[in-house]
Amino acid sequence: MSSAPAPEALSAPLTVEFPFTRSLGPVQSAFLTGLRERVPLGVRTSDGRVLVPPVEYDPVTAEEIGELVEVAPTGTVTTWAWNPAPRRDQPLSTPFAWVLVRLDGADTALLHALDAPGPEAVHTGMRVRIRWAAERGGAITDIACFEPDDGPDDGPEGRQDDGRDSSAQAAEARPHDGRFADLVTGIVAPARLDYRYSPGRAQTRYLAALAEHKTVGERCPSCRKVYVPPRGACPTCGVATAEQVEVGPRGTVTTYCVVNIKAKNLDIEVPYVYAHIALDGADLALHARIGGIPYDQVRMGLRVEPVWAEGGRYPDHYRPADEPDADYDAYKELL
């Protein structure tokens, strides 16, 4: 079969969506429960620094840490970035500033959003305070965002690596026992990513031919094997396949299994047979359902042919063809 004109590359929407479920260590558990109770907590390292948001292990020494302290809901912006076009799921839907905020009493900064009228209203060193979410359940989003605080401004010089600004010095971190009723022990963070999947040239050619009730494999120029379905490369020779070869329509059952569990959203009565089928002319078996024969009569070597549903773009299933079974030797290399 000669090279057909390349059909336009197929593509289809693909959404990956999952609830990301994580358990919490004792420090994270206290911190996120604290947010629910509007009590911002940090953790003190052995050299006296206060980390907010707190972590379970010292980022410098890797030592396990757990001495909790309460810090203020006010703090200082250490750096910022104006986001003119908020993206889905970001904390605010109107333009806002991303900020790193060092809460008073802390030595490290927390990332969040700052609700401000515009970039001219934001600067490093500005004073901000937490705006709590109306509904809180123990997550970083219990902080709705930060908002400008009316307290004295630290100015751009408020950001110093070697010491705290004046306001932070005034607000020392206070010991906290981390005890709350009904501690949060885990988070569920929903995640959704949207893609547009395109299968590439070889699979587009295969799917386009299949819609016309033809099964077209591709031949390796080196070992001459015909791959069905083709994926563009020979996995043995590592070279591109290009020559298209029509195979089938009939084929041989090389092996099979009996399915006894009904799949969700699949309108097929169990038990049924799912089989590997080596189409005539193909060097790789594909898999499909076998119908038109009682499940306990399907056997290796059974000759089958495709059954197309009305308007179907691919075979609905394969059924026995009216011919004798194939010899084992004819398909033993394709098992």
Next chain:
Amino acid sequence: MPDAPDVPDVAVVAFGQSEHRANTADLSEVEMLLPVLAETLGQVGLTAGETDFTCSGSSDYLAGRAFSFTMALDGVGAWPPISESHVEMDGAWALYEAWVKLRTGEAETALVYSYGKSSPGHLRDVLTRQLDPYYLAPLWPDSVSLAALQAQALIDAGHTDERALAAIAARDRTSAEENPHAQLRGSAPPERLLDADYLVRPLRGHDAPPIGDGAAAVVLAAGDTARRLCTRPAWIRGIDHRVEPHALGVRDLTDSPSTRLAAERAGAFDAPVDTAELHAPFTSQEVVLRKALRLGDDVTVNPSGGALAANPMMAAGLIRIGEVAARIHRGASDRALAHATSGPCLQQNLVAVLEGDPR
């Protein structure tokens, strides 16, 4: 630290890359990769399956499919099974694994490849999924916004300004005019660039890398095998990678201690380099890297145009190593530094020092 006498020297002997494009919807990953593999192996007279070891880098999050790299393995003839490994990282880290394999004497040649197609998804959203799942990921802070926080910190500290950042963008994209693989070539002068709107202030479009699809491959060889395959092998004199604390608010975003340490361990400060390829996807990150790597004005930085000219995810770091190796191969460099990064705001950094034999 001097090598034990029986540890072989390892060199990059071949390098190839795709023409990086904004969208390759007409190609599957393996279809994008195949010509690059064939071209790279062909430079040293090899075909698929003829190297002792194969290591690759890619990311399922870019593809939106689990175990997506297994499809790409068809391109290297992985059946019957070959000695092969994969990292869910930039190919520079795959190269590191292959380098270790050759240093231990378990292999004499290795094929390293990596690829990334950003076009199927929305990269700024996809990259949020690599962040701390407790404190960062639920806020969906996108990659440009995080880089902008770092840029503002640099501006506040007086290390750079928006005009200087535009000059970096203009220099890289002007250099890329000579690079047929680059996705973005040429630039308006810095003054004109500053007329554009902010993408995320203080970053404008020119401060950010192009989003696109691409692949790269490298062949490594040890000792005499390298000399046999390549007229002037690019010997890896040192390579090391280090990571920053994961919490952004713990780090000093204006500095990169991990880059400095990796460079020290790779021997970058033992003698001057003539060329450096820096994996700085954002203009502001070059400012950090130049300081950490102590690069003077006499060093040619990013002659390829760097990541600002083409930043195929998972390949752009490997390309930095390949670009300096290719310059050594053709005698345009004698001692060069390559840097690769991963994660937000230069989270993880790899530094390699490569040399050619004296001419």
